[in-house]
Amino acid sequence: MTGPRNEEEHEELRRERRALTIGAVQALILTCAAFAIPATGLLTGLAALAGIALLGVLQIAVHFRWFLHLDLRRSHRHDLQLVLFTVLIVTLMVGGSIWILFDLHDRMM
Amino acid sequence: MTASAHTRADERAHIGLTQREGEGPDPDEAAPIIFGFWVFLMADLVLFAVLFSVYAAMVNGGQGTAPGPADLFDLKIPFVETLILLASSLACGKASLALKWRHDRGRLLAWMGLTFLLGAGFLVLELRDFIQLATEKNAPPQASGWLSSYWLLLGTHGLHVAAGMIWLAVIAAQVVLWGLVHEVKLRIMRFALFWHMLDIVWIAIITVVYLFGVQS
Numbered sequence: 001m002t003g004p005r006n007e008e009e010h011e012e013l014r015r016e017r018r019a020l021t022i023g024a025v026q027a028l029i030l031t032c033a034a035f036a037i038p039a040t041g042l043l044t045g046l047a048a049l050a051g052i053a054l055l056g057v058l059q060i061a062v063h064f065r066w067f068l069h070l071d072l073r074r075s076h077r078h079d080l081q082l083v084l085f086t087v088l089i090v091t092l093m094v095g096g097s098i099w100i101l102f103d104l105h106d107r108m109m
Numbered sequence: 110m111t112a113s114a115h116t117r118a119d120e121r122a123h124i125g126l127t128q129r130e131g132e133g134p135d136p137d138e139a140a141p142i143i144f145g146f147w148v149f150l151m152a153d154l155v156l157f158a159v160l161f162s163v164y165a166a167m168v169n170g171g172q173g174t175a176p177g178p179a180d181l182f183d184l185k186i187p188f189v190e191t192l193i194l195l196a197s198s199l200a201c202g203k204a205s206l207a208l209k210w211r212h213d214r215g216r217l218l219a220w221m222g223l224t225f226l227l228g229a230g231f232l233v234l235e236l237r238d239f240i241q242l243a244t245e246k247n248a249p250p251q252a253s254g255w256l257s258s259y260w261l262l263l264g265t266h267g268l269h270v271a272a273g274m275i276w277l278a279v280i281a282a283q284v285v286l287w288g289l290v291h292e293v294k295l296r297i298m299r300f301a302l303f304w305h306m307l308d309i310v311w312i313a314i315i316t317v318v319y320l321f322g323v324q325s
Contacts, residue, residue, distance in 0.1 A: 003210060009129065013210055016126060020202040027195055034316065035188050038323050048324050056316030060309050067198055067305040069125045079124045079147055086151040090158040097159070101166035108170075 023066025030059040125302065126205050134291040139298070146299045150306050153269075157310050160265060161317060164258040168322070171254030178255075178322030181248055187319045190234050194311050197227035201304045208297050214284055217297075221281050224304065228274045235267050259318065266314060269307050276300060 004010040034055040037043055043051050064070045070083060122136035123143040168178070204220035211217065239260075242248040250260035280300060283293045 005129075013206075016206060016209075020199065020206065023202070024195065024199045027198075028192075031188075031191050031195065031312075031315075034320055035184060035191075038184065038320060049321060052316055052320045052324060056312055056320075059312050063198075063305060063309045063312065067202060067308070068302065079144065082144075082147055082151055086154055089155055093155065094158050094162040094165075097162040098165050101162075102169065105166075105170045 019066050019069070023062060026062045026066070027059055030055050030062060034059070125298065126209055128209055128294060128298075134295055138291075139295060142295055143298065143302075146302055150302060154306070154310070157262075157265070157313070160258070160262045161313065164255075164262050164317065167253075167255040167258040171258065173253040173255075175253035175256055176246060176248050178318075178325075181242065181246055182319055182322050184319060184323060186234055186238055187315060190231055191311065191315055193227050193231045193234070194308050197224050197231070198305055198308045200224040200227060201301050204297070205301045208289070208294060212289075214289065217289075218281055218284060221277060221284075221297075225274055225277050225281075228270055228277075232267060232270055232274075235263070239263075262314065262318065266307070266310055269310070273300070273303055273307060276303070 004013050034052055037048050037051050037055075064083075070080065072080065123140040124147070125143065127136040127139070128134060200220050200223040204217055204224060207217040207220050248256050250257045277300060280293065280296050283296070287293055
């Protein structure tokens with residue numbers, strides 16, 4: 001017995017294949033766009049850094065959505081809360097460390 | 110039957126691909142195991158986040174007189190590495206689909222093998238880069254604070270990839286020896302999460318280390 005057994009499963013398989021393709025294509029486009037910024041020199045200075053950061057965040061979102069299948073469904077609230085709590089912890093730890101260390105760096109100058 | 114299948118598709122018990130009804134492991138049975146693995150993944154992500162903050166602190170004012178990002182980085186290799194990891198993620202996704210929809214182990218093992226080989230390709234490129242840095246380019250970890258944090262961050266990611274490959278090889282052996290029993294299916298499902306998560310860490314490395322490095 002192989003493959004989908006009924007119409008529902010056909011639809012499910014089609015959706016899951018589509019998710020993988022969408023994810024791969026979007027990730028590829030975002031990667032190429034991010035590398036294009038320093039390669040072409042179209043953007044410079046702060047605009048370039050902001051563009052790279054935005055593309056990176058977008059690609060991370062794409063990976064979470066299409067490869068890890070994280071979404072906003074009601075039945076996934078526990079998992080979503082876990083991820084959001086991690087984002088909070090990461091923001092506090094990274095933001096706090098960088099703030100303190102940069103402040104220290106300025107005072108040492 | 111149709112109605113319950115419909116409910117299942119709309120309200121899965123856990124994130125990610127659930128196995129098909131009647132073929133198990135049942136989504137409700139898998140849910141706590143998959144959720145537990147997500148907790149591990151998020152803890153691992155916090156570890157990487159802290160390494161990133163060390164990196165950010167060191168890249169500003171930790172470089173001393175040693176070579177810096179602008180001297181050392183050539184974006185060609187990181188670009189190829191990114192494409193390889195992306196392809197590996199795609200192969201891993203294909204393996205997950207093969208696990209769910211196909212009952213021939215050959216196809217599943219072929220996708221797992223491709224995932225493994227692409228992971229190996231990435232590691233070879235990364236090792237080559239490390240060796241060049243330590244020898245020709247005079248940029249070993251001890252040369253500056255920035256280089257220490259660079260080696261630590263990239264090395265931790267590389268070790269994760271290597272560990273993932275060992276894990277994948279062990280699971281592949283279990284597929285061959287034991288077949289697609291529930292425990293093995295659950296391991297493949299967790300491996301897929303791990304592998305996709307490593308890709309996310311790599312995207313952050315590409316952005317913060319390489320692209321920011323050559324841009325600023």
